[in-house]
Amino acid sequence: MTVPSGAATIAAIAFDIDGTLVDSEPLHLDVLNEVCAETGVDLSGLDDDRFRGVHLADVWTALEPRRPADLSHQRWTDLIVARYCARAGELRPLAGMEELLAAARGAGVRMVCVSNSVRRIVDANIAALGIAGDIAFSVSYDDVPHGKPHPAPYAMAASRLGLAPAQVAAVEDSETGAISASAAGLRVFGIATEHLVVPGAELTVARLDELITPILGVTAPDALPRPGDLTKEQ
The missing domain is CATH 3.40.50.1000 (HAD superfamily/HAD-like)
Incomplete structure (x- = not known):
């Protein structure tokens, strides 16, 4: 160096x-996949590291064409944060x-x-x-x-x-x-x-x-x- x-x-x-x-990236990915599957957000074809280091607000924006129109940003974010925090002991x-x-x-x-x-x-x-x-x-x-x-x-x-x-x-x-x-x-x-x-x-x-x-x-x-x-x- x-x-x-x-x-x-x-x-x-x-x-x-x-x-x-x-x-923590595997846990972030696991929670993202889980919540998106539950809320109808389509993650098919995306690389696992597509959102590495990217804030949730920017992930939400990037997923705009893949998410249902009636899904609110607040509900989606709250679900992800709550699921992640509940499993943080695995880290x-x-x-x-x-x-x-x-x-x-x-x-x-x-x-x-x-x-x-x-x-x-x-x-x-x-x-x-x-x-x-x-x-x-x-x-x-x-x-x-x-x-x-x-x-x-x-x-x-x-x-x-x-x-x-x-x-x-x-x-x-x-x-x-x-x-x-x-x-x-x-x-x-x-x-x-x-x-x-x-x-x-x-x-x-x-x-x-x-x-x-x-x-x-x-x-x-x-x-x-x-x-x-x-x-x-x-």
Whole structure:
């Protein structure tokens, strides 16, 4: 990896959540398919990753020619959000998440979440991951005038952190998110899921803990303790 010339020291990390910290895309897809089948929305012929990183409002718009005229946006959205939140306990963190968060804590680097999901889903994801104590705050789609790929979500995060955008590293799994973060002036790092690279990221890795050295500038330890590994002395 080539670090941009004159790059500022990274003082905070802004994580996307869905597909970045948690393998939630299968649940999102499952719920979307389930609700669309119930409400008469035709998803035939669409790729599974067609709406990856896309906010529900934009999914609704894209499905306009495929949905029944009497289906309301509110009912469709409420069904999807409720079903997703009810099943959030099924979610598991992506490989290396705990190690990267532990390393960031140790380095004194603040962490926030910047998501294209609505507030209820963001909160459900953070609770399922058990990371509320690590995250200074989160930015949801409900908090900004425009969602990703607009720069507003990441611009808000940098402003609330009180940092120049170049001091914040965004971690993203989608081109939509990478465009948003880059346009806001953040450095962008990618986590590979369905794709080998994240377009626009200066580096894409397979595991989150592979970002410890590129972002934090420290050598990744062979093994960092995980919350479940700590036991009381007898």
